[in-house]
Amino acid sequence: MAPIDSRATLKKYPLLGTSDAMQRIQADIDSAARSDAKVLLTGETGVGKEVVARAIHLRSGRNVAPFITINCAGIPDSLLESEFFGHARGSFTGAFRDNPGLLRQAHTGTVFLDEVGEMSLRMQALLLRFLETGEIQTVGAPAMQSHIDVRVVTATNRNLLESASAREFREDLYYRLNVYEIRIPPLRERQSDIPILLDHYLQIFADSHQRPVLGLSRTALDLLTVYPWPGNIRELRNVIERLVLRVNNPIVEPEDLSAEIAAYTAPARQEEAGSLRASISHQARVDGILERVLIHKESFWTTAYPAFMSRDITRDDMRHIVRTGLEQTHGSYRLLLGLFNMAADDYKRFLGFLKQHDCHLPFQRFRALRVTAGSRAAIA
Numbered sequence: 502m503a504p505i506d507s508r509a510t511l512k513k514y515p516l517l518g519t520s521d522a523m524q525r526i527q528a529d530i531d532s533a534a535r536s537d538a539k540v541l542l543t544g545e546t547g548v549g550k551e552v553v554a555r556a557i558h559l560r561s562g563r564n565v566a567p568f569i570t571i572n573c574a575g576i577p578d579s580l581l582e583s584e585f586f587g588h589a590r591g592s593f594t595g596a597f598r599d600n601p602g603l604l605r606q607a608h609t610g611t612v613f614l615d616e617v618g619e620m621s622l623r624m625q626a627l628l629l630r631f632l633e634t635g636e637i638q639t640v641g642a643p644a645m646q647s648h649i650d651v652r653v654v655t656a657t658n659r660n661l662l663e664s665a666s667a668r669e670f671r672e673d674l675y676y677r678l679n680v681y682e683i684r685i686p687p688l689r690e691r692q693s694d695i696p697i698l699l700d701h702y703l704q705i706f707a708d709s710h711q712r713p714v715l716g717l718s719r720t721a722l723d724l725l726t727v728y729p730w731p732g733n734i735r736e737l738r739n740v741i742e743r744l745v746l747r748v749n750n751p752i753v754e755p756e757d758l759s760a761e762i763a764a765y766t767a768p769a770r771q772e773e774a775g776s777l778r779a780s781i782s783h784q785a786r787v788d789g790i791l792e793r794v795l796i797h798k799e800s801f802w803t804t805a806y807p808a809f810m811s812r813d814i815t816r817d818d819m820r821h822i823v824r825t826g827l828e829q830t831h832g833s834y835r836l837l838l839g840l841f842n843m844a845a846d847d848y849k850r851f852l853g854f855l856k857q858h859d860c861h862l863p864f865q866r867f868r869a870l871r872v873t874a875g876s877r878a879a880i881a
């Protein structure tokens with residue numbers, strides 16, 4: 502029988518969406534839940550890897566036992582080892598009492614190893630030994646060995662096979678973890694889920710902040726649907742929470758949205774104003790500039806720059822060009838110089854130009870992005 506809190510947990514971490522991709526994921530969760538096979542969840546940041554891991558646990562026969570998450574990123578090895586396997590009192594400075602370790606605490610339940618691709622090679626070896634034998638060795642207590650029964654679910658936003666060929670991740674461990682892979686596509690590949698998520702979070706944040714439930718104007722909804730959401734559902738949640746706190750009218754209008762979201766779909770808004778053909782030929786001009794820079798290797802200074810200065814293309818177009826480049830360089834403006842065929846010492850001039858014309862975009866959000874300029878152009 503399901504534990505008493507599983508319904509509450511499902512409510513707290515719902516898995517919404519009716520797209521084909523989401524339906525496939527729901528079916529994958531059901532089949533994964535029927536066995537103890539190890540599951541590897543892959544997907545960009547914020548797509549819902551942890552929610553899916555929880556759902557597997559809650560739908561499995563292990564749901565009466567704990568679900569324990571261990572984040573493998575950014576924790577020093579020694580600490581991670583004792584988090585995993587526990588430690589005996591006095592085994593290192595600061596170890597004031599015995600700690601059973603998270604694996605023991607998850608006994609008969611599920612352990613979710615998040616960002617497993619960030620583990621050091623030493624920890625990977627220890628994990629592999631555990632997976633092979635089920636035995637754990639407590640830090641500082643050689644005699645304290647026990648056999649633990651846990652289901653292991655892992656997640657990563659890296660390509661572990663690439664990490665394996667770069668010798669950063671053990672290939673044998675990769676194949677052990679990846680018995681059942683569930684790839685969770687980014688939100689921009691399942692746009693039909695966006696309105697459902699928007700509704701859900703408008704309601705949730707109105708409740709939690711005791712604010713009225715906002716509606717969305719048609720144009721605002723369109724803008725939020727075509728925006729590519731590089732931070733996926735986590736970003737969407739944050740955007741909606743801000744709207745709930747800030748917007749005082751009952752309906753969210755395009756001007757309430759951030760410039761980032763509103764600017765991204767500027768061509769769509771022009772179409773709405775009835776200038777569909779102008780917008781398409783304009784878009785073709787911008788795409789032509791990108792093609793000259795990215796494919797024919799012409800310099801930014803002889804293509805995008807003069808077109809912008811002569812007002813042939815707009816600020817939004819220039820931002821689109823910069824955004825397309827930053828997606829390829831994962832947010833690096835220095836690499837953008839090379840990509841846009843400029844000299845290395847043009848850095849200051851280029852940044853100065855972008856800042857002067859308000860076309861300088863924050864780089865952080867491109868760090869986790871893995872789409873190609875081609876697919877983005879198709880979305881735009």
Ligand SMILES: Nc1ncnc2c1ncn2[C@@H]1O[C@H](COP(=O)(O)OP(=O)(O)OP(=O)(O)O)[C@@H](O)[C@H]1O
Nearest residue numbers: 514515516517545546547548549550551552734735
């Ligand atoms: N299908 C969904 N329906 C509703 N909410 C979702 C869905 N998927 C994810 N979320 C919510 O989005 C947020 C991010 O999800 P989660 O933490 O599972 O992502 P993640 O893939 O583990 O991200 P990261 O790689 O950054 O750790 C959470 O608040 C989660 O509840």
Ligand SMILES: [Mg+2]
Nearest residue numbers: 550551615656
């Ligand atoms: Mg996560």
